[in-house]
Each structure stands twice: as structure tokens, then as C-alpha cells.
Amino acid sequence: MRLSRYFLPVLKETPGEAQVVSHQLMLRAGMIRQTAAGIYAWLPLGLRVLRKIEQIVREEQDNAGAVELLMPTIQSAELWKQSGRYDAYGPEMLRITDRHDREMLFSPTAEELFTTIFANGVKSYRDLPRILYQIQWKFRDEIRPRFGVMRGREFLMKDAYSFDPDLAAARHSYNRMFIAYLRTFARMGLHAIPMRADTGPIGGDLSHEFIVLAPTGESDVFYHSNWEAARDTTVDADDAAALQAYVDRLNTDYAATDEKRDAGLEAEAGAALKQSRGIEVGQIFYFGTKYSAAMGLSVQGADGTAIVPHMGSYGIGVSRLMGAIVEASHDKDGIVWPEAVAPYKVALINLRADDAGCTAAADALYDRLSAAGVEVLYDDRDERGGAKFATADLIGVPWQVVIGPKGVAAGTVEVKRRGAGTKDEMSVEAAVAKLT
RNA sequence: CGGGGCGUAGCUCAGCCCGGUAGAGCGCUGCCUUCGGGAGGCAGAGGCCGGAGGUUCGAAUCCUCUCGCCCCGACCA
Numbered sequence: 164m165r166l167s168r169y170f171l172p173v174l175k176e177t178p179g180e181a182q183v184v185s186h187q188l189m190l191r192a193g194m195i196r197q198t199a200a201g202i203y204a205w206l207p208l209g210l211r212v213l214r215k216i217e218q219i220v221r222e223e224q225d226n227a228g229a230v231e232l233l234m235p236t237i238q239s240a241e242l243w244k245q246s247g248r249y250d251a252y253g254p255e256m257l258r259i260t261d262r263h264d265r266e267m268l269f270s271p272t273a274e275e276l277f278t279t280i281f282a283n284g285v286k287s288y289r290d291l292p293r294i295l296y297q298i299q300w301k302f303r304d305e306i307r308p309r310f311g312v313m314r315g316r317e318f319l320m321k322d323a324y325s326f327d328p329d330l331a332a333a334r335h336s337y338n339r340m341f342i343a344y345l346r347t348f349a350r351m352g353l354h355a356i357p358m359r360a361d362t363g364p365i366g367g368d369l370s371h372e373f374i375v376l377a378p379t380g381e382s383d384v385f386y387h388s389n390w391e392a393a394r395d396t397t398v399d400a401d402d403a404a405a406l407q408a409y410v411d412r413l414n415t416d417y418a419a420t421d422e423k424r425d426a427g428l429e430a431e432a433g434a435a436l437k438q439s440r441g442i443e444v445g446q447i448f449y450f451g452t453k454y455s456a457a458m459g460l461s462v463q464g465a466d467g468t469a470i471v472p473h474m475g476s477y478g479i480g481v482s483r484l485m486g487a488i489v490e491a492s493h494d495k496d497g498i499v500w501p502e503a504v505a506p507y508k509v510a511l512i513n514l515r516a517d518d519a520g521c522t523a524a525a526d527a528l529y530d531r532l533s534a535a536g537v538e539v540l541y542d543d544r545d546e547r548g549g550a551k552f553a554t555a556d557l558i559g560v561p562w563q564v565v566i567g568p569k570g571v572a573a574g575t576v577e578v579k580r581r582g583a584g585t586k587d588e589m590s591v592e593a594a595v596a597k598l599t
Numbered sequence: 600c601g602g603g604g605c606g607u608a609g610c611u612c613a614g615c616c617c618g619g620u621a622g623a624g625c626g627c628u629g630c631c632u633u634c635g636g637g638a639g640g641c642a643g644a645g646g647c648c649g650g651a652g653g654u655u656c657g658a659a660u661c662c663u664c665u666c667g668c669c670c671c672g673a674c675c676a
Contacts, residue, residue, distance in 0.1 A: 172609090174609095174610060174611095174626095175610075175611090175625065175626070175637070176610055176611045176612095176625070176626095177610095177611080178610070178611085179605085179610095179611075179612090179668095179669075180668065180669060181669095182669075182670075197668090199667090199668095200667085200668070200669090255674085255675075271676090272676070303675080303676095305674085305675070306600075306673080306674050306675080307670095307671095307672090307673090307674080307675095309669085309670085314675085320676095322676090360676085361676095370676085372676085381675085443675095443676085445676090446676045447676090448676070476676075477676095478676055480676095514634080514635060515634070515635090517634085518634095546637090547633090547634060547635095547636090547637075547638065548634070548635050548636065548637095549634090549635080549636040549637050549638080550636085550637045550638095551636085551637090552635085552636045552637080553636070553637045554637085556636090565635075567635055568634095568635085569635075570635095577635090
């Protein structure tokens with residue numbers, strides 16, 4: 164993409180509305196704009212990162228055996244009355260009336276709809292187990308939205324729902340999501356710690372929150388120092404016993420949110436007990452037959468009797484993850500994207516757009532990299548070098564390739580690593596080899 | 600919903616207390632000089648001072664109401 168034809172409204176100064184660094188940088192980098200409290204427009208650069216995060220989430224859900232579908236954002240109140248949550252959910256649910264005075268709502272989550280749709284499509288125990296998921300916009304009318312996309316009212320969420328014949332099978336589904344979540348966050352360069360959590364209004368008795376440690380997080384969290392090291396996620400998720408052993412082993416190290424603290428276990432951890440603030444990027448629940456019973460989901464078992472499936476639900480805040488990643492990965496000059504979620508892999512900087520030699524060299528390299536499938540943002544604007552460097556640093560693209568008159572004369576380009584700040588002069592051939 | 604703060608140019612803000620022709624820096628447009636880390640000069644464009652009432656000869660400024668945004672708390676799959 165040529166920057167001269169892109170839409171990248173970067174800000175030199177920090178807007179007053181933003182208080183946390185991720186919000187400030189996402190506004191400055193031209194990724195998002197706020198349109199109302201807790202509601203954001205996603206600009207081209209922000210949308211690209213959102214899509215990258217979404218795709219990683221999708222791939223790991225698919226790897227876990229989950230099946231993607233898409234539910235509507237606007238739902239009828241009927242199903243919610245059936246489960247009892249139409250009244251229970253409270254003012255956080257955005258209620259809408261259509262032209263016929265029918266009660267509608269903007270979905271804050273989708274247990275009822277998934278359960279109902281699933282119930283209509285299955286009849287036999289042979290249809291179990293299944294895990295279905297979607298990546299869809301949600302709306303929760305938060306009392307006080309804040310921190311940019313980390314606590315918005317409208318947000319992109321991956322929500323998955325598992326259906327199993329019994330508790331043991333449901334636990335395996337839960338564990339599949341548990342390991343899938345660890346893998347998902349690790350791929351984004353995030354170290355997320357699973358913590359025993361409150362189940363909240365969703366019900367059930369088994370739940371973990373996945374927390375990324377950050378001083379600006381909203382939750383107080385407590386954990387054993389063993390959690391500070393990254394965890395190996397090598398385990399065969401199809402082997403229920405091996406997976407259960409893996410999960411059990413991880414859970415021997417204490418980690419809990421404020422609501423689930425255990426004085427005894429904390430005393431056991433002793434000096435290894437750490438306290439921090441954290442950002443919740445995902446949560447998983449097992450809640451038995453709460454919704455399957457309420458929504459009339461049952462299948463026929465092998466012996467002819469009815470089976471009410473055990474369910475779980477599993478959420479990842481896709482748009483919130485972007486804020487969490489920026490919180491975890493930035494410096495004084497701007498964002499430092501992990502390569503897996505970077506909007507572009509390479510920022511190609513033509514230092515002298517007014518110099519025919521530089522422009523010819525930059526155009527040629529842009530064409531070569533693009534042809535090789537490398538995602539390049541080519542700064543071909545007629546700006547001074549300093550402004551281009553500042554923009555490239557701000558938007559945090561992992562690799563910067565600088566083409567200037569000195570290099571063109573010497574037949575070299577400069578390749579800079581955004582995170583480490585290291586710069587290397589090399590031939591065009593070497594640069595192409597390095598970046599493809 | 601309680602408490603606090605802020606709405607003035609695209610952005611960051613000054614002006615308001617103490618009423619009297621709407622400002623600065625950055626950004627933007629044009630020309631010139633410059634060109635390896637947000638350059639310099641000159642000339643410009645750009646504002647219903649969030650909105651509605653009121654007080655006054657006169658309101659960005661004082662009063663009332665209202666809308667919006669931010670922060671703290673409560674709240675929070």
C-alpha cells in the first residue's frame with residue numbers, strides 16, 4: 164500500500180480524551196476514532212490489526228475442533244425471556260423496540276440463541292460433542308466505558324459454546340478451550356495467566372479468566388511467581404487424560420482474581436505470591452445444563468432415554484486484545500507490534516521522494532516485496548525523512564526499510580528492527596531475502 | 600447512579616474570575632530555501648466559543664436549563 168493513497172490520520176499530539184497509553188497510541192496512530200462513549204470507528208490501520216487478531220483466534224478455535232458460524236447482533240426478546248435473563252441481565256442490555264413495538268435487543272452474549280439453534284439441528288447423542296463459535300460484535304451498555312477499546316460498549320468478541328453428553332466430556336471440551344486460549348494469546352506475544360474466577364451471572368461452577376498482567380488493568384490479581392515464565396503448550400488435546408493432567412499441573416500454581424482469593428493457598432505460596440493488576444482477555448465457563456434445560460435442548464441417548472447436554476461457554480475479547488497488546492508492547496516513540504498481529508510487515512521509507520534515483524529504487528523494492536506477498540506500507544509521500552521515521556515508529560510496523568541517497572549510491576538499503584532499534588546496511592538482495 | 604472536571608480553529612490549549620472587534624503553537628494551502636529522526640522564511644485559509652433561554656447598550660466571559668465527553672467510586676463473562 165502506498166501511503167500517499169492510504170487513509171492514515173496520525174496525530175502529533177495526544178488527544179485529551181485518552182488516559183491510558185494504549186488508547187492514546189491507537190488514536191495517534193490513526194487506528195480508531197471514538198464516535199460516542201465506548202463506541203469506536205475502526206480506521207484502516209486499526210481494522211487490519213483487528214483482522215489479524217481475529218484470524219489467530221479463528222485458527223486456534225478451528226484447531227480445537229470448534230466450528231464457526233455467525234449469529235445476528237439484533238435478537239428477539241423472546242428467547243431471553245425463556246431463559247429468564249431478559250429481566251436478570253439488567254440495564255447493561257441495550258433494548259430496542261421495532262416499528263411494531265416488538266421487544267428486541269442488541270446481543271451482549273449468545274447462550275440462548277446458540278442453544279436454540281443447536282437444539283433445532285440435533286436429535287441423537289451421536290450429534291455430540293460439538294463446539295460452535297462466532298466472532299461477532301457485541302453490545303453491553305456499560306455504566307462507565309473507559310480505556311478506549313479495552314472497555315468499550317460495542318466490542319468484537321469470539322464466543323464459543325460446547326455441547327457434551329455428560330460432565331466428563333464437558334470437562335474435556337473445557338480443557339480444549341483452556342489450552343486453545345493459552346496458544347492463542349501466546350501467538351500474539353501475550354503472556355496470559357489462567358486464574359480461577361467467579362462465574363458471575365452466567366452461572367456454573369468452573370471458570371477461568373485469562374489475565375494479561377498490566378499496571379493499567381482493571382482487575383487485582385494474585386499469582387505464584389512460577390507464572391511469570393511462559394508455559395509450554397505442547398500436549399495432545401485429543402487425549403482427554405493427558406490434557407486433564409496438563410491442565411491440573413498448571414493449576415497447581417496459585418493464580419486467582421480478587422473474588423476468588425484463597426488465604427490458605429496464598430500462605431502456601433509464601434514469598435512466591437505476587438500481586439498485580441491485569442487485563443482480562445478471555446474467560447471460560449462450564450455451567451452444566453443451565454441453558455440446555457431452559458431452552459429445551461435434549462437428544463436421545465444410546466439406551467433411548469433423553470440426554471440434556473452439558474454446556475460451557477468461552478469468550479475472547481478480540482477488540483480488547485488489541486488494547487492489551489499495545490499496553491504490553493510499546494515505547495516512547497509508539498507501538499511495537501508483535502509480527503503476528505502487525506498491520507504491515509514492512510514500512511518502506513523513501514527518504515527523498517524528490518530524488519529520481521531514490522524513488523526508482525524504492526518503487527522497485529516495493530514492487531518486488533509486494534510480488535513476493537510481503538505486506539508493505541510504502542511511505543512515498545513528499546515529506547521529510549524525520550516525519551516518515553516518526554510515523555513509522557508510531558504505527559509500530561516490525562521492519563523498516565530506508566532508502567536514501569547514500570544507500571542508493573552505495574547500492575544498499577537500511578533495514579531497521581522496530582522493537583530492538585537495530586539498523587543494518589545491506590544490499591537490496593539481502594534485504595529481499597531477509598524479508599521474504 | 601453518587602462525587603469531581605471539561606466542551607473555544609483539524610489537534611493541544613490560552614482567554615472566562617474582573618462583560619467591550621476571538622488568540623497562540625502545531626497541522627492545513629501556496630511560493631521559496633532546505634532535505635538521514637516530526638526543518639526555516641514569506642503569504643494565506645480556517646471558529647454560531649457544544650446547544651437553548653435569560654441578564655445587559657453589549658455575553659466565549661454572568662445566570663438558568665440542556666446535550667456531550669473525561670476522571671474517581673459503585674458496577675462488570
